Amino acid sequence: MYRTMKKLLTILSLFVCLNISAQEGGFRVTAESYDDDSVEMADEMRSNGKIYVVVSVVMIIFIGLIGYTVTIDRKLKRLEDEVFKEKA
Amino acid sequence: MKKNWWKILGVALVGYAILGGFLFKVPRLNILNETIRNLNFHVTMWFGMVILLTTSMVYAIKYLKKGDLHYDDKSVEFAKVGILFGVLGILTGAFWANFTWGEPWSGDAKQNAAAICLLIYFAYLVLRNSLQDEQQKGRVSAVYNIFAYSAMIPLLFILPRLSPDSLHPGNGGNPGFNFYDLDSKLRIVFYPAIIGWTLLGAWIATLQIRIKAITRATEDV
Numbered sequence: 001m002y003r004t005m006k007k008l009l010t011i012l013s014l015f016v017c018l019n020i021s022a023q024e025g026g027f028r029v030t031a032e033s034y035d036d037d038s039v040e041m042a043d044e045m046r047s048n049g050k051i052y053v054v055v056s057v058v059m060i061i062f063i064g065l066i067g068y069t070v071t072i073d074r075k076l077k078r079l080e081d082e083v084f085k086e087k088a
Numbered sequence: 089m090k091k092n093w094w095k096i097l098g099v100a101l102v103g104y105a106i107l108g109g110f111l112f113k114v115p116r117l118n119i120l121n122e123t124i125r126n127l128n129f130h131v132t133m134w135f136g137m138v139i140l141l142t143t144s145m146v147y148a149i150k151y152l153k154k155g156d157l158h159y160d161d162k163s164v165e166f167a168k169v170g171i172l173f174g175v176l177g178i179l180t181g182a183f184w185a186n187f188t189w190g191e192p193w194s195g196d197a198k199q200n201a202a203a204i205c206l207l208i209y210f211a212y213l214v215l216r217n218s219l220q221d222e223q224q225k226g227r228v229s230a231v232y233n234i235f236a237y238s239a240m241i242p243l244l245f246i247l248p249r250l251s252p253d254s255l256h257p258g259n260g261g262n263p264g265f266n267f268y269d270l271d272s273k274l275r276i277v278f279y280p281a282i283i284g285w286t287l288l289g290a291w292i293a294t295l296q297i298r299i300k301a302i303t304r305a306t307e308d309v
Binding site for chain 2: 029030033034035036037038039040041042051052054055058059062063066069072073076079080083084
C-alpha cells in the first residue's frame, strides 16, 4: 500500500514538473493558428490521401521492429526459465 | 502477460503517437510549418532521456545503499538507453534545425548544454570500462552517476533559460512558441508520446538487464 502510494506520488510530481517547465514562451498558439491558410503546410499530400501511405509504411516498420523485439524477449524468457530452474 | 502490460502500453502509446503525430491537425505556424510534428518525436526523446536517467540515478543510490550488483546492472543499462535517447535527440535536433534555423548547429544555448550533458554521460561509460573490480566499478560509477545527473539538470533546464538568446522555445528572450501550455491538441499526442517512448526505452533496458542476470547466474555455477 505504502509502496504504491509512493509510486503514484512520484508519477504525480513528474507531471507537476512537466507543467512547471511548460510555463514560459514567446508567441502563442491560438485557436486561429489551426485555420491560418497563409502558412504553407502539406495540404496537397493530405487532400489526395497519399499521406496515409507514408503513415502506414512507418507503422509497418514500427510493428515489424516491435515484433522482433518481442521474439528476443520470449527467447530471453526461455533462457531464464532454463538457467534459474537449474539453480533452484 | 500480467507482468508485461507496460510493454504493451508502451508500444500502443508510441503507435498512437506516430498516427496522431502525423495525422492530427496542428497549428499552422510560419517557419515551422509541418515540422511542428517533430514535437512528438524529437522533444519526446529528451523527456524520455531525463526520465530514464532519473531511474538510473535512483538505482545508483540503491546500489550504494545495498551493495547488490543487480542494482548496478539496472543503473548502467537505464543510463545506456538514456544516453541513446540523448544521442538520437541531438541528431534529430540538428536535422530539424537545419531546416528551421538554417544550420544544423547554431551554438544555441540549449544545443551546447545538451552536448556538454551528453559528454558528461559518455565519460560515465568510459569511467566504468576503466575499472576492473566489479564492486569498485559499481561504487565509483554510482557516485559519478549522481554527479552527472546533478550536472544535467541545471545544464538542460536552468542555464538555457538564463542565456540572453536561445532559439529553443521558452528559452532566453527568443520568440519561440509555446508548445505545451495552451494547446491541448498538441498535448493529447505529446504527453502519451513521452510515456510511450520512455516505456519502450525501459523495455530495451530490461532486456539487457535480464541478459546480465543470466550471465551472472551461469558464471556462478
